[in-house]
Amino acid sequence: MISSQRLPSSLTPLDVALAALLRDLAPVPPIGLPLTEALGCIAADMSPLKPHPPHDVAAADGWAMRANDLVGASSYSPLPLTIPPVWVEAGDAMPETCDCVLDSDSVDRTGPLVQVLAEAIPGQGVRRAGADIAGGTRVVEAGRRVLPRDLLIARAAGLTGLSVRRPRVGVVNIPAAGAAVTAQLIAESARKAGADVTCIEAVGRDADSIARAIDTKGCDLLLTIGGSGVGRSDATVSALAQRGEVIAHGIALQPGRTTAVARIEKTPVIALQGAPDQAFAAWWTLALPVLDLLSGRRPRKxxxxxxxxxxxxxxxxxxxxxxxxxxxxxxxxxxxxxxxxxxxxxxxxxxxxxxxxxxxxxxxxxxxxxxx
The missing domain is CATH 2.40.340.10 (MoeA, C-terminal, domain IV)
Incomplete structure (x- = not known):
């Protein structure tokens, strides 16, 4: 029979527990991921982009011309052209000597000579080189979460992947009524924060079963859900003591008093409670700062x-x-x-x-x- 645990007479201050978790941690190395997988991850430093479009292109369908050649043209004073203009579609490269695009109604082709019925200004109907993406910019600044609009820029620039930091987080659920709901909540929260999450279910609530489920190989952060209280069936802290060093059990945090923090070799471990509110409080104050450091994320606003x-x-x-x-x-x-x-x-x-x-x-x- 497992004897009931007791919390220490004095709880560990929240800032002390967090400092112990963050000690000696550094951002994980960047990896390259396909664009869809990079969504939501924290960007690493990336090479600057080339201008896009790389040259002037037509912004609309029409006739490519040179604005200076059209001065004075109007429907009352049509300007005849000796050389027929070039028709361009939106997105086509502009002919070398042309700097504007007239719509089809501004050119009369019914007579023996093509006549222009309107003036234009340089750049009219044209998207200049670098107008969409300026040369030297980056898809996303290092330390910021990759958003859908960043993928738009990446695809426009012809990229198929991005360099990101994606910490590996293990979530171990200790079986109990309601604990699976909390484990899903924490796993989904970690994924939203840009982590690569692996979920494991302990086969039982005893210390040996929990210890066997706790595996930090391939993990940058390990989270356990449930079994961190002081009841007779709460054995997570005992299991952590078998596998590594328990830094603190009992944090001066409400809700979340029976949260525990530990280390197994170099991997930080946080034992969250099975109740959703208590687990989420410890997630915000302890787990998320660790994940942000591992991700190289900029300070949250x-x-x-x-x-x-x-x-x-x-x-x-x-x-x-x-x-x-x-x-x-x-x-x-x-x-x-x-x-x-x-x-x-x-x-x-x-x-x-x-x-x-x-x-x-x-x-x-x-x-x-x-x-x-």
């Missing part, structure tokens, strides 16, 4: 707005607050106790520091956006 109402918090433990914007201020949806409805409706979150009693109404605070 926060949005500064005043609080509509006061947030009260107990001293000594960091509490997660969920926020939503309303009339230029943050409205607090939940603090410490996070319902699934509040998680679904929230636009941002913040951690009330353990050394503070909260924030006053009207005080500006930085909310970290949940929807990017």
């Amino acid at each position: 926060s949005f500064n707005l005043p609080l509509q109402r006061k947030i009260a918090s107990g001293v000594g433990i960091a509490e997660i607050a969920l926020l939503r914007r309303k009339q230029g201020a943050w409205v607090t949806l939940a603090v410490g106790d996070l319902s699934l409805d509040a998680i679904a409706r929230a636009e941002a979150w913040l951690a009330v520091p353990g050394g503070a009693e909260g924030f006053a109404a009207g005080e500006p605070v930085d909310g970290y956006m949940l929807r990017d």
